[in-house]
Amino acid sequence: MPPGCPSTIDLNADVGESFGRWPLGDDRALMPHLSSANVACGFHAGDPLTLRRTCALAVEQGVAIGAQVGYRDLAGFGRRFIDVAPEDLEADVLYQLSALAGLAAAAGGRVTYLKPHGALYHAVSKHPEQADAVIAAVVAFGGLPVLGLAGSAFLDRATAAGLLVVAEGFADRAYLPSGGLVPRSEPGALLVDPAAVAAQAVRLASSGEVHSLCLHGDSPGAAASAAAVRAALSDAGIAVEAFGSS
Template sequence: MTRSATTSIDLNADLGEGFGHWRLTDDEHLLSVVTSANVACGFHAGDPAIMRRVCDLAAERGVRIGAQVSYRDLAGFGRRSMDVPPAELAAEVAYQIGALEVFARAAGSRVAYVKPHGALYNRVVHDEEQAAAVVAGVLLAGEGRAVLGLPGSRLLAAAEEAGLPVVTEAFADRAYTARATLVPRGTAGAVVSDPDAVVARAVSMALDGTVVAASGEPVPVGAGSLCVHGDTPGAVELARRVRAALEAAGVRVAAFS
């Protein structure tokens, strides 16, 4: 079903993905485009100095701050699936949120939502136990923060059951399966690299709530937030093009309520 052209959508990116002198994401310029920032909390990337700097910039520019929580996997950038006991995973999620909250508060803002990263994000689409552990960690951190995730995922179901706000997410630069899940990154074509295709997909997702799967059929991906990955080559210019195209199509780009 086509949405009204007066619809609104959030634009998010993964930020703070660096460590020490190493930098992957262009945080300063992306924060002039996006409305929500998924900030790495030190487990897949990020360190205290980076977290503080990104929170300061986000607060200064009115960008909503979110904790991008991960398995403890710096070497693998959080993209290796791990079997972490639920109680341990809940504690690690709460730990990451709490660490980022210190810097968000110091900047005059707060951590408004939580989004898993990489292997954890994909795992909690189907794994009820791991999804419940992530939600337990969000609850342990307090304040009833929103949870950002894939539509139909076990994560969002568990968050709703726990009374937490949920926000559905779509990816303009990732390929989808016919089941409306993400094509695994190890598969050829998992990342959409053609900028024109990314822009067109973003508009279709916002206006129609659909995207063409890798297998060729349209699949529903209705979402309140649209992600453009910060580690994609040319991410800043791509994000600018996506935002401009959305606004030209009559879509209001604003942080989710």
């Protein structure tokens, strides 16, 4: 293991995104490879039964449960920016957090962190009012660690509000030279070859700049990519462990 390389890294993925009769991703195949699960909260994806079952699966597998909150946008899968008034957004996020917390408790678990989803994930680094609304909801909930893009303004604002922040990188997304993500509308934005995903995961983990790596559960072959990432990290001497567990 190179000098300065962390000995552990968190591996998270977006799960619980199926809706009724429309399945999305294979959470049961993916979950054993994860240390943290970003569970949808019903606004951008997921229905109550799916979310309850996803929380139960996470508890069964010993995986930390995180609330992945998004815009009220089922039709757009939460990937469209919505100019929500801060007061409404704060209430929406608090509502999602509280709902998932109840479902997690019913499954014998608990929500241990929050991560914005999709367009909201990007908006909180560009729109201070929306960032502060999300942060205010977390504070009102009682405080949780927040997961966000490494180096983002959102994490800076969350830190200033007294919240624990966790910087993440994306194993299955292409990066711009600026450090941002290549827009999904552009070719090559999503990495689907497990070997390429694993190589990027090791590179990001070895940088020491991120504490969590993300995979997208709705991507083709997500479980295979997760298995490849775990194997590559192990070969590099990096263990997969939920943040805050050591």
